Amino acid sequence: MNILLIMDPGIPVPPLQYGGHERLVYMFAEEYTRLGHHVTLLAGPGSKISGEVVEFGVNDLDRSKKQRNMEMLFAWKYLRKNHSRFDLIHNFGRLMYLLPVLNKPVKKIMTYGRPVSKKGIKIVTTLPNRNLVFTACSNYCVSTGNVAGKWHTVYNAIDFSRYHTAQQVPDDAPLMFLGRLDKIKGAHTAIAVAKATGHQLILAGNIPHTPDNLEYFKNEVEPLIDGEQIKYVGALNDEEKNYWLKQAKALLFPIEWDEPFGIVMIEAMACGTPVIAFKRGSVPEVVQNGVNGFICNTTDEMIDALQRVDKIDRQQVRASAEKRFAVSVIADNYLQL
Template identity: 35%
Template sequence: MKIAQIAPLAESCPPKLYGGTERIVSYLTEELVRQGHDVTLFASGDSETSARLVPCSAMALRLDPMVKDPLPHHVMMLDAVCRRADEFDVLHFHIDYLHYPLVRDFADRTVTTLHGRLDLPDLHPLYAAFPDMPLVSISDDQRKPMPPVRWLGTIHHGLPRDLLPFTARPEGDYLAFLGRISPEKRPDRAIEIAARAKMPLRIAAKVDKADQGYWDMVIAPMIAAHPNVTFIGEINEHQKAEFLGNARALLFPIDWPEPFGLVMIEAMACGTPVIAFGHGSVPEVIDDGITGHIVHDADGAVAALHRVADLDRAKVRAVFERRFTASRMADDYVALYRDLPGVRTEAARLRRTVGQDIGLQVVA
């Protein structure tokens, strides 16, 4: 199949440091190419891919000091996509809703994966205005706030099988927090839990401009007051394998409807159990008592840490390999692509070309 993948431009594909959506777009793109599909990736110019890259910005917008507003860059990318839309059997968008008014004429061969939270009040009327746009959720829980729309399915994220190696015997005796410093991710809870459990905590996370005040007023003082806590900052993929693999457990103490939580399956790939608060997608991702423990408060998290050594890290890895690989994710998407009512097969494209060559109008 000829497939277009349209990524956000905030980060490269894959991101150099933190970044969830662009990371998944990269994993999906590379697996589709590996499976033999003809894939074109619309993404930032510093992306690295085995697909055909259409650079839509010089570099990841978050890392470009000259960029103040990301919207113009995405508008220009959408113009490039729409001008070339007829080249593709399927167009797969990962940019929320920006393209909806532009793709009505070929919406029946598009897929839009929604990667973010959907419980914000401004989104309800927007999605109500586009009820026929083909959508994919990344967890069943993500769908709950939505008006009636055209869900094609839920497809959980996946990672390349060999991206993060399994660590049977972690060398560190610490807890890990990986992601982003923000109120909904609750790094303050992680610090409290580690202090009560009398365990070291290492925090590898980025601080967005929007969360700088939260860092300055809440988290930085807490880290300074707790000598068991080490702040590392943003880390890359190589550092992530060591960081997660050598941890006793990953703390995922979220306080929001997490749409998926990529870090949970990254930890599972390393064999590292996850102690997660039961919000959003967590009950869909974590097999309680097998890949970690689902808790509902700090007391439960501390108690779970006393039992985490009883979990079999090999079983944690086995669940990852069964449920959360990039090959499974790509297989799910390809099956979905083939069921789209407007999907164009090779035969249909051939008929159109032959008809045009001899001056006939052919309806494919």
């Protein structure tokens, strides 16, 4: 097949550090190519895949509305001219990119990795359309947009070959928190769990730049970073994630919002590291109690679960996740659609 993948500009594909969706698009591009398909990628400057790349827009997450509108016009022009070249258009970008080809025979998959705008779905599905399928990265995420059209859950994926498992770790192995250091990610709770149990905590992730979250970081997280029990190691690339995750006793995921998926959970599992997470969003779909981690409702439950984490087989943690979330499995799910 000839496949067109679309990703919003702002971060190149693949990303250097932050950019979960861009990393996913790159993996699917490479997997589709490995399977013998011809892949074209429409994405921001500096993007690279084994197939063809068409660059558009600028790499700036804070770019203006005018710039975003120019990007949409470029996508419309490209799709009007080239849609007949493709058997499948797989869009990870803005839904409106698909407007010129909604009623064309080319097959279209619109994939969401975050809560969905019901308004956009209602507008698009009232227009004449053919061969359009919506997917989202969890049952929870599907539920946010499933008001019209054909919907399927297709989970996120990682390349398990890039992660290595530690079969066991010492009793005093550190805990890990990996994610943006926004309040809703719960770094303050992870610190509280570490202090209550006497464990070292490795904090990793981007320091926020929005005023409210930066204030949270400065007031509730940074003063507790002592470089010994609570250690901050910055934003991590893939190699650094592997290094820190595989030596952790558990990944703490004390989110205070309904996370659509949380790729960091399966990154930890790929390293054999159990995940102890709050029951929000997609967590009950990813974490299997007693198999690859524990699902909790409170900080006290998280502390209690940590006392039982040594009973979990780290090889089984990886195996259970790879069976469900390997890029080969998820790419096949998309192609079956």
